[in-house]
Amino acid sequence: MTAAPADHAPGPPANRMGIALLALIGLMIAGYMAAYMLGLLGAIICGTGGCETVQQSPWAVFLGIPVPFLGVVGYGVMLGTALLGLQPRFLADRRIAAVLLAGAVAGFGFSAYLTWLEAAVIHAWCRWCLASAGIATLLLGCAIPEVKKLRRS
Amino acid sequence: MAGKRGGNLNWFYLLLTVVVLTGVGLMVYGQVGRGKTRAGKASMAPVNLAAMAEPDLIKAARGVNRGAESARVEVMVFSDYQCPACAYFATNIEPQIVKEFVETGKIRLIAQDFPLGGSHIYGFLAARAARCAEDQGKFWEYHHQLLALQNAWAYSRVPPVETFQSYAVDLGLDAAKFNGCLNSDAHADLVTANYQLGQQAGVTGTPTVFIDGRQSLGPNDWDVLKAEIERALGL
Structure with missing residues (x-):
């Protein structure tokens, strides 16, 4: 890759825009699941759908915190950091790159663990959880270019 | 807002806004539909x-x-x-x-x-x-x-x-x-x-x-x- 000429202003980093967009979608999914868990979206009953089974299993709470709430915080941090990282003065800031990379790796790892739980322990699939796992995977892909920024600065 | 070096991000913020509005709209629509379904399923008259x-x-x-x-x-x-x-x-x-x-x-x-x-x-x-x-x-x-x-x-x-x-x-x-x-x-x-x-x-x-x-x-x-x-x- 060739460096952009000094007089040509580079566009905003596409990977951070991707992270912001994905994190926003993830935030809405996690928010929806958190509202469901709080009983704000109707009576909690079991149907043949896997989401109820997953959401009401003991693994829906991690270290005393409901998993959807962790999702809200995690995606919220990723969204805020990515938006901050789009601002010109933070484009080369290593801290932004570090947070995005660490957040993406942690999110991917946690999603992989939750997906394994659904497959091997709970024996039920929640489509919203799977959507979130897909987003976490894409987020990791979008965060890989941050490795370069960490090394460069 | 983004300065010259970061490029113009207004279109991107607009996209994020559209995503938020679409998401909220789908949730509200889903809830209204769900409410209708629940009311439709729930027996309003006793079951014999x-x-x-x-x-x-x-x-x-x-x-x-x-x-x-x-x-x-x-x-x-x-x-x-x-x-x-x-x-x-x-x-x-x-x-x-x-x-x-x-x-x-x-x-x-x-x-x-x-x-x-x-x-x-x-x-x-x-x-x-x-x-x-x-x-x-x-x-x-x-x-x-x-x-x-x-x-x-x-x-x-x-x-x-x-x-x-x-x-x-x-x-x-x-x-x-x-x-x-x-x-x-x-x-x-x-x-x-x-x-x-x-x-x-x-x-x-x-x-x-x-x-x-x-x-x-x-x-x-x-x-x-x-x-x-x-x-x-x-x-």
């Missing part, structure tokens, strides 16, 4: 099971009663023992129903089986185990034990036969008799008949509660359920 079910099915299906035969109102609960919401109902709602309405002779509580299947792979076995306990006169104690300790067996890798047997021992049941019942197909026809009865009554999830045939709109919300029972009692 005797009229709608096959006579043979009515004969084969049988719930377990608790409370006075002379009670004015009948509260029928369809449960799946592997359903977490049923565990919530059994440990948080049922004791209040018993205390306020059953022990005072106002209602009769009827437990019905509705093993959902799917991911609830041990629900049918658990329903049979409870019926094996009923053979020895300890249905309600065993029913409560199964649901209160659901997490101990519901996610087991192997069928939790030994766990169920240990509950029988804990409750002082004749272990040999209980094990013989559990390790056979005893009560499989009864549980199946109860499930089919539930299907005919329009049960699609658990717990589903019928108060004199009228489906409760909030079985796991004590305030809602209590108000519905009181209405049926004319209080």
Whole structure:
């Protein structure tokens, strides 16, 4: 890759825009699941759908915190950091790159663990959880270019 | 806003706004639709099971009663023992129903089986185990034990036969008799008949509660359920 000429202003980093967009979608999914868990979206009953089974299993709470709430915080941090990282003065800031990379790796790892739980322990699939796992995977892909920024600065 | 070096991000912020509005719109639309569906499914008129079910099915299906035969109102609960919401109902709602309405002779509580299947792979076995306990006169104690300790067996890798047997021992049941019942197909026809009865009554999830045939709109919300029972009692 060739460096952009000094007089040509580079566009905003596409990977951070991707992270912001994905994190926003993830935030809405996690928010929806958190509202469901709080009983704000109707009576909690079991149907043949896997989401109820997953959401009401003991693994829906991690270290005393409901998993959807962790999702809200995690995606919220990723969204805020990515938006901050789009601002010109933070484009080369290593801290932004570090947070995005660490957040993406942690999110991917946690999603992989939750997906394994659904497959091997709970024996039920929640489509919203799977959507979130897909987003976490894409987020990791979008965060890989941050490795370069960490090394460069 | 982004300066020159970062490029113009206005279009991107607009995109994010569109995504937020679309997401919120879908959620609101989903909730409105869900509300319609729930209202549509919930029986607005009592269900007359005797009229709608096959006579043979009515004969084969049988719930377990608790409370006075002379009670004015009948509260029928369809449960799946592997359903977490049923565990919530059994440990948080049922004791209040018993205390306020059953022990005072106002209602009769009827437990019905509705093993959902799917991911609830041990629900049918658990329903049979409870019926094996009923053979020895300890249905309600065993029913409560199964649901209160659901997490101990519901996610087991192997069928939790030994766990169920240990509950029988804990409750002082004749272990040999209980094990013989559990390790056979005893009560499989009864549980199946109860499930089919539930299907005919329009049960699609658990717990589903019928108060004199009228489906409760909030079985796991004590305030809602209590108000519905009181209405049926004319209080």
